[in-house]
Amino acid sequence: MAEVTKLIHKYLRHDKKFPHVWCPGCGIGIMLGALIRAIDRVGFGKDEVVLVSGIGCSGRLPVYVDFNTLHTTHGRALTFATGVKLAKPGLKVIVIMGDGDAVAIGGNHFIHAARRNIDVTSIILNNSIYGMTGGQSSPTTPYGMRSSTTIYSSIEQAFKISELAVTAGAVFVGRGTVYHAKLLDSLIEKALLKPGFSMVEVIAHCHTQYGRQNRLGTAVEMMEWQRDHAVEVKKAATLKSEELKDKVVIGVLVDKELPVYQDEYEKIRERAKEAGAQKV
Amino acid sequence: MVEGALRAGCRFFAGYPITPATEISEILSVKLPQVAGTFIQMEDEIASLGAVIGASLAGVKSMTATSGPGFSLMQENLGFAIIAEVPFVMFVAMRGGPSTGLPTFPSQSDVMQARWGTHGDHPAIVLSASTVRECYEMTIKSFNFSEKFRTPVVLLIDEVVAHMREKVILSEEEMEIIDRVKPTVPPEWYIPYEDVPSGIPAMANFGEGYRYHVTGLTHDIRGFPTSRPDEIGPFMTRLHRKISQHFAEIQMAEFFQTEDAEVTIIAYGCVARSAKRAMIQAREKGIKAGHLKLLTLWPFVRSAVEKILKTSKILIVPEMNMGQLSREVKRVSRGAAKVYALNKVDGTMITPEEIMNRILEVS
Numbered sequence: 001m002a003e004v005t006k007l008i009h010k011y012l013r014h015d016k017k018f019p020h021v022w023c024p025g026c027g028i029g030i031m032l033g034a035l036i037r038a039i040d041r042v043g044f045g046k047d048e049v050v051l052v053s054g055i056g057c058s059g060r061l062p063v064y065v066d067f068n069t070l071h072t073t074h075g076r077a078l079t080f081a082t083g084v085k086l087a088k089p090g091l092k093v094i095v096i097m098g099d100g101d102a103v104a105i106g107g108n109h110f111i112h113a114a115r116r117n118i119d120v121t122s123i124i125l126n127n128s129i130y131g132m133t134g135g136q137s138s139p140t141t142p143y144g145m146r147s148s149t150t151i152y153s154s155i156e157q158a159f160k161i162s163e164l165a166v167t168a169g170a171v172f173v174g175r176g177t178v179y180h181a182k183l184l185d186s187l188i189e190k191a192l193l194k195p196g197f198s199m200v201e202v203i204a205h206c207h208t209q210y211g212r213q214n215r216l217g218t219a220v221e222m223m224e225w226q227r228d229h230a231v232e233v234k235k236a237a238t239l240k241s242e243e244l245k246d247k248v249v250i251g252v253l254v255d256k257e258l259p260v261y262q263d264e265y266e267k268i269r270e271r272a273k274e275a276g277a278q279k280v
Numbered sequence: 281m282v283e284g285a286l287r288a289g290c291r292f293f294a295g296y297p298i299t300p301a302t303e304i305s306e307i308l309s310v311k312l313p314q315v316a317g318t319f320i321q322m323e324d325e326i327a328s329l330g331a332v333i334g335a336s337l338a339g340v341k342s343m344t345a346t347s348g349p350g351f352s353l354m355q356e357n358l359g360f361a362i363i364a365e366v367p368f369v370m371f372v373a374m375r376g377g378p379s380t381g382l383p384t385f386p387s388q389s390d391v392m393q394a395r396w397g398t399h400g401d402h403p404a405i406v407l408s409a410s411t412v413r414e415c416y417e418m419t420i421k422s423f424n425f426s427e428k429f430r431t432p433v434v435l436l437i438d439e440v441v442a443h444m445r446e447k448v449i450l451s452e453e454e455m456e457i458i459d460r461v462k463p464t465v466p467p468e469w470y471i472p473y474e475d476v477p478s479g480i481p482a483m484a485n486f487g488e489g490y491r492y493h494v495t496g497l498t499h500d501i502r503g504f505p506t507s508r509p510d511e512i513g514p515f516m517t518r519l520h521r522k523i524s525q526h527f528a529e530i531q532m533a534e535f536f537q538t539e540d541a542e543v544t545i546i547a548y549g550c551v552a553r554s555a556k557r558a559m560i561q562a563r564e565k566g567i568k569a570g571h572l573k574l575l576t577l578w579p580f581v582r583s584a585v586e587k588i589l590k591t592s593k594i595l596i597v598p599e600m601n602m603g604q605l606s607r608e609v610k611r612v613s614r615g616a617a618k619v620y621a622l623n624k625v626d627g628t629m630i631t632p633e634e635i636m637n638r639i640l641e642v643s
Binding site (some may be wrong): 016017046048049050052062063066067068069070071072076078080081082083084085086087088090091108109112124248265268269271272273276277 | 292
């Protein structure tokens with residue numbers, strides 16, 4: 001049996017919920033593939049993985065995968081994940097979000113989860129648009145682009161999700177694109193193995209909404225754009241900010257050590273027990 | 281309430297500071313880590329309830345505490361927990377509203393928010409308490425109901441009860457503790473939202489081998505999103521049936537001298553204390569007064585009110601709101617008695633004298 005068929009049989013709920021809801025040519029499938037390959041390589045058991053998502057196209061992802069799966073309210077996935085992780089630290093908690101989930105409605109939860117260094121892995125599919133609801137502008141829609149709610153042009157500056165995560169204190173931040181599938185595999189694998197709040201931003205195309213409204217061509221043409229505009233972190237360091245203006249910096253942006261929330265809380269428990277014992 | 285929560289087995293709290301519910305957070309931040317539990321202060325109330333739901337899905341009894349403005353923010357995830365059937369307990373200490381309102385003054389103005397605050401058709405279990413002992417007992421009841429019926433339970437108290445100090449001696453043994461029913465079948469046979477006769481399917485915790493899907497979308501019996509009318513209808517019906525067929529167990533009220541009462545005062549929370557005093561004063565004046573104290577606010581205790589209607593032709597419903605529960609009393613009494621509201625919304629308690637005056641006015 002081909003390697004990919006083995007993975008499909010092992011991890012997908014192939015007998016239950018297919019066909020999926022995504023458009024032909026969508027980048028989510030590539031991200032899902034990268035996630036499954038990474039989980040398989042690091043060897044997490046299916047019972048110990050909890051896959052949490054928010055709302056939108058990316059929110060539908062957990063339905064298709066045979067883990068403990070939790071499809072939450074819009075933008076709140078990280079809060080549910082925080083509860084799961086703290087209640088049962090042995091579980092491997094992975095959160096799938098879109099750009100709307102992570103930095104619009106859930107922006108507050110995103111920066112605080114990073115700041116606290118909760119041991120979860122976030123994978124954010126950034127396609128610069130609200131796809132499922134019909135192509136409205138999101139906080140990552142670039143200045144000057146068109147969407148269903150900015151037909152004259154978007155006049156807001158876009159969030160840079162990875163840079164936001166770095167500033168908020170995430171211990172691992174990586175950015176890839178769905179064109180660079182191999183890089184995505186390794187970024188997700190590193191993120192899964194990293195203790196603390198790790199995040200991988202996946203630059204993806206929504207040819208159905210964002211691409212169509214901005215005349216950016218087919219899914220393939222949009223992926224070619226990713227190929228032509230991606231710059232590795234090392235190379236980006238040698239370029240001037242002018243040269244980086246329309247580029248996407250890919251690779252590992254941050255990989256550092258900070259105390260992990262649940263380990264710190266374990267110390268609190270010990271101190272609380274001592275204090276409680278003294279009282280008696 | 282904290283003692284009740286710990287006794288009931290609560291080991292996870294997530295919350296956000298708000299008057300007059302902050303004391304619960306502070307005490308639990310000390311006590312939960314002592315018993316290997318977890319306390320976390322989140323970035324807002326929305327996040328707090330999300331974390332509570334996540335912890336409960338992982339198998340830990342969980343709770344939060346808030347007041348009106350925070351309760352408004354929690355309505356979104358409260359609805360999620362109702363449709364996904366996730367147990368937990370919310371303490372809500374009512375203060376004056378709307379909006380920031382009267383943070384340090386009592387009120388009973390969130391009775392309807394507790395019933396209908398979150399969108400969509402849904403059942404709700406809302407309990408109340410008027411003494412410190414009841415706070416303890418109702419907390420345990422709240423956890424028991426939430427675990428048994430796989431649903432969130434709101435314990436709705438007011439600022440007076442939240443800040444009340446009374447001496448009580450709590451017994452460890454007297455109250456039964458109920459835990460959620462877990463599946464006993466092999467994982468491949470497990471149906472997480474099965475339409476069982478009791479209406480309450482067994483609940484698997486994350487990480488115990490039963491990999492299933494939890495969603496806020498309307499789902500089929502296996503937990504997967506559905507748009508089929510023949511699956512949506514039965515699901516919604518079961519969601520309501522699991523509560524309605526257990527009304528007798530859920531609906532709690534106490535009767536004081538109602539056997540021969542011609543005038544009955546129906547009250548809850550801190551107002552029930554004044555109501556009891558007013559009843560005694562009325563009896564001293566020769567008026568056949570009784571008092572019905574509501575411990576369950578929702579589902580509304582229809583049968584208890586119907587029992588009173590056998591003798592009482594006058595019902596007085598004092599409330600620190602514009603009449604949120606007196607309308608319910610009117611509805612279920614269907615003209616069999618005259619229902620008089622006594623509403624006070626100035627941030628102060630309703631006194632026994634005010635209730636007494638109302639009794640003299642109408643009888």
